[in-house]
Amino acid sequence: MRTLSLTSDSAAGVNWTLTAAGDVPGEWSELAKRTFAATVPGEVHTDLLAAEAIPEPFDGANEARLQWIGRTDWVYRLEFDWQPGSEDRHDLVAEGLDTFATVTLNGTELGSTANQHRSYRFDVGAALRPGPNELVITFAAPSIAAEAAEQDLGALPVAYPHPYNAVRKMASSFGWDWGPDLAGAGIWKPIKIESWSSVRLAAVRPLATAEGSTGVLQAEVDLEWSGAEFIDQPVTLAVEVAGQLIEAPVAHRAGHATLRVEVPDADLWWPRGHGDQALYPTAIRLQLAGDVADRWDGRVGFRTITLRTEPDAVGTDFVIMVNDQPVYIRGYNWIPDDAFLTRLNADRYRSAIMDGYDSGANLLRVWGGGIFESQYFYTVCDELGILVWQDFPFACAAYSEDEPLRTEVEAEARQAITRLSAHPSLAIWNGNNENIWGYVDWGWRPQLAGRTWGNGYYRELLPKLVAELDPRTPYSAGSPYSFDDYLHPNDQRHGSMHIWDVWNQVDYTHYADYQPRYASEFGFQGPPAWSTLTSVVHDQPLDPYGPQMLVHQKAGDGNLKLERGLGDHLPHWRTEPEIAIDDWHWLTQLNQARAVRFGIEHFRSLAPVNSGTCVWQLNDNWPVISWAAVDYAGIRKPLWHALKSVYADRLLTVQPRSDDHGDQQPTVIAHNDSGEAWTGTLIITRRSIGVGSAVLAEQTVDFHVGPRAALTIALDTDIVTAGDPAAEFIEVRTETPEPSTEAAEPVEGHAYWYFAEDPALPLTAPTDAYSSSVEASDGGYRVTVTATALVKDLALFPDRLDPAARVDSCLITLRAGQSHTFTVSGAGELDRAALTAVPVLRSVNEIVTGTVTP
Incomplete structure (x- = not known):
């Protein structure tokens, strides 16, 4: 096979251009007369930005100013040289066109596209010519195309203003409650010409599983044959993995071939914390008369994954089983890591996934309003032992099952399942995000009036395709989902659950009202780092309700919910004589961290009834106030640090539990999600909050928690009985021997219980509560704080400097x-x-006492 890359390369003479082909509004009308250099892979927005023809889309209120780009047609044009060889078939292969494209080569229309989530292949033998060629790809305006598609299909319920559910384009490109409305167009993945003869690998599914200690690779291969007359040459398929080489002849014109390879005593692939991530280089070769005609190279991991959803005394459990072992999930929801997908590269993917890994996560859920992710994403997850929950791209809307949508859905699903079937990290295929819940609860039925809404995809088409193409990976019809037609899809007793009344309506302590079997979505908002926020918000003075601030807050009444969410937990920031914007920023970041920590500690304390959590969300796709733990600039918010604590292998938490009299009393729960027993001594003290932190009562408990187990430890009466509740607190700490292996990650080792909320605590002012010092270190600084009284939630924000x-x-x-x-x-x-001063060094102490740090 011979390949001519058509991705941008000036040295190779591949120079794409971009022009506007539709109406351009007055402010930007001059751009209609210009031709721009284009980068492929790339997007219209990024090309215009590179040419300094538009301002930074994320800055200020530019998002609204640039809406015209999504309502304009665009033309990509390339002149390239091609010379024929001995091959008898020539294909233009477009791995990703976003989205409504008409493709023309030398004046011959090759075809049109309408799906960002799939690739296309066009036979160009009749249009391609020796020497100069011209390739033109015209993209219809995506916003107008979506509206036209909605007119053809009929309006269906949708969560946001644009009818993203009428087309197969990334839903969040039209805006979400955390993302900008910047729908654009572009050649967003590589494009090339492949020249080949006789036969090629049309699709490869290297399905790796395990049967006991034996690794089994079943290579499923689809073949495409050229139209030329067949020459009598033998065709063979060869698979090589782990020193095993299996070859077999392929019948002439066969459309499919299968080879099974067994690897005795194979090392299994495990998620992090359960074992190593054994990956085996694998080569699949298609040989024609002894020469390699086509090949697939990659890596596989031998593992079995099942989803256990069995009835029990509580309801229906939800347990991901890897190699027959249950895995307690500590996960995040993942959204596209940039609103402009082509700005992402291998380093950005690895860095963002490491944010999850470093906090203790073992699963990322690729959410259904985004994309089937880049190969970089799954490769990193394979290497790190991060399980991947993969949504099909359906989110928060009803989807027609009529043509032309149905054919596109099947085509994209077949391609995606095939592409991802090699990855051992792939743990679940999930039909949709919230659409079954939406049908039941969100008032869709009157508008639907009996029309299809996607149920046939989630219950019939998609599970059938997964069973056919990737039978090694379990399927869930949706999230949330209760795994029975006669149960509410968001019933906490069954399957997966989303919890959104917290954040939207009620105080975060209401997390304690729930006992979810698996919480696959929940979260609380907070602003990004100060430097990230102020890089795009320029209101003077800065105000939570300033016009540019609200451009970067996409959730309905989001900043009002931030304010309301403080509840009784923290003091309100000062509003007179002006808004204390530094305190607003600190308090809302802190409250976000506390809210999510409260929920996860409660959920983990319910194990094994609860089998895990998946926080909304790990990452941002632009600078925004959101639920993310890590902001767009890659700065880990206080939430991230709270999650690192509660996602540790071993967790201590103090939770209310009923005593012998039915009264709620603080109780210690130790959850050990490591493969080794956790043995040590708990030192439990009731202390005074003021200077000296005097010990008022003490309890010592030797404890032993088995692997993947939990232990409840009652507290003595004199520990839980405060003389002055507002002025006292409980501290729980461990004295634990060093683990004998590296199986267990570092332990947080501390838990606290307060008898009153922060505003009622007699905290000590910073000048008397602690001292601080700074010293230079290699590549930075070390800031040391030493306490003389209780200091709550110390935080350092060096990005302010x-x-x-x-x-x-x-x-x-x-x-x-x-x-x-x-x-x-x-x-x-x-x-x-x-x-060592406000606003860089912060604590609750200066907020409650109304003072500043020394």
């Missing part, structure tokens, strides 16, 4: 006599005094 600065820890609570050192890296020269 340098946007490139990062800190290793956050939300540190100290009692008298304890110290903590923050390590700052990535920054240039910083003001040492500023490192």
Whole structure:
């Protein structure tokens, strides 16, 4: 096979151009007369930005100014040279066109496309010519195309203004409650000409599983034969893995072939924390007369994955089983990591996934309003042992099952299942996000009036395709889903659950009202890092309800919910004589972290009834106030640090439990999600909040928690009985021997219980509560804080001084006599005094006492 790449390369003479072909509004009308250099893969927005023809789309209120781009047709044009060889078939292969494209070569229309989620292959033998060629790809305006499709199909319920459910384009490109409305167009994946003869590999599914200790690779291969007369040459298929080589002849014109390879005593692939991630290089070769005509190279991991959804005394469990072992899920929902997908590369994917890994996550859910992700994504997850829950691209809307949509859905699903079937990290195929729930609860039925809404996809087409193409991976019809037609899809007793009344309507303590079998979506908002926010919001003065601030808050009444969400937990920021915007930023970030931590500690305390959590969300696709743990600039928010604590293998938490009299009392729960027993001593004290943190009562408990188990430890009466509830707290810490292996990750080792909310606590002002010092270190600084009284939730924000600065820890609570050192890296020269003063160094103490740090 001979390949001519048509991706941008000036040295190779591949120079694409871009022009507007439709109406361009007055402010931008001059752009209609210009021809721009285009990058392929790329997008209209990024090409115009590179040419300085438009302002940064994420900045200020530019999102609205640039809506015209999605309502304009665009033309990509390339002149390239091609010379014929001995091959008898020539295909133009477009791996990704976004979305409504007409493809023309040398004046001959090859075809049209209407699906961002699939690739296309056009036979160009009749149109291609020796020497110069011209390839033209015209993209129809996506917003107008979606509206036209809705007119043809009929309007169906949808969560946002644009009818994204009428087309097969990334739904979130039309805007979401965390993302910008910047629907565009472009050649967003590589494009090339493949020249070949006789036969090629049309699709490869290297299905790797395990049968006991034997690794089994079943290579399923689809073949395409050229139209030329067949020459009598033998065709063979060969599969090589782990030193095993199997070859077999292929019958002439056969459309499919299968080879099975067994690997004795194979090392299994495990998710992180359960074992190693054994990956085996694999080669699948199609040989013609002894020469390699086509080949597939990759890696496989031998594993079995099942989804256990069995009735029990509570309802229906939801347990991901890997190699017959249950895995407690500590996960995140994943959205596209940039609103402009072509700005993502291997390094960006690895960095973003490492944000999840470093916090203790073992699963990422690729959410259904985005895309089937880049190969980079799944490769990194394979290597790190991160399980992947893969939604099909259906989210928060009703979807027609009529043509032309149905054919597109099947085509994209077949391609995606085939492409991803090699990855051992792929753990679940999921039919949709919230659409079954929407049909039941969101008032869709009157508008549908009996029309199809996607149920046939989720219950029939998609499970059939998964069973056919990737039988090694389980399927769920939706999220949330209760695995029975006669159960509410979001019933906490059954299957997967989304919890959104917290955040939208009620205080975060209402997480304790739920006992979900598996919480696949829940979360709480907070702003991004100060430097990230102020890089795009320029309101003067800064105000939570300023016009540009609200451009970067997409959730309905989002900043009002941030304010309401403080409840009784934290003081309100000052509003007179002006809004204390620094305090608003700190308090809402802190409250986000506390809310999600509260929920996860409660859910983990319910194990094994609860089998895991999947926080909404890990990442952002632009600078925005959102549910993310890591902002668009890659700065880990306080939420991330809270999650690192509650996603540790071993967790201590204090939860209310009923005593012998039915009264709720603070109780210690130790959850050990490691493969080794957890043995040690708990030192439990009731202490005074003021200077000295005097011990008022003490309890010592030796404990032993088995692997993948939990233990409940009752507290003594004098521990839980406070003399002055507002002025006292409970501290629980471990004295634990070092683990004998590296199976267990570092333990947080602390838990706290307060008898009153922060505004009622007699916290000590920072000047008397702690001292601080700064010293230079290799590549940064070390900021040490030593407490003389209780200090709650110390946090350091070095990005306030340098946007490139990062800190290793956050939300540190100290009692008298304890110290903590923050390590700052990535920054240039910083003001040492500023490192230990508001607004860089923060705690709850200065908020409650109305004072500032020394």
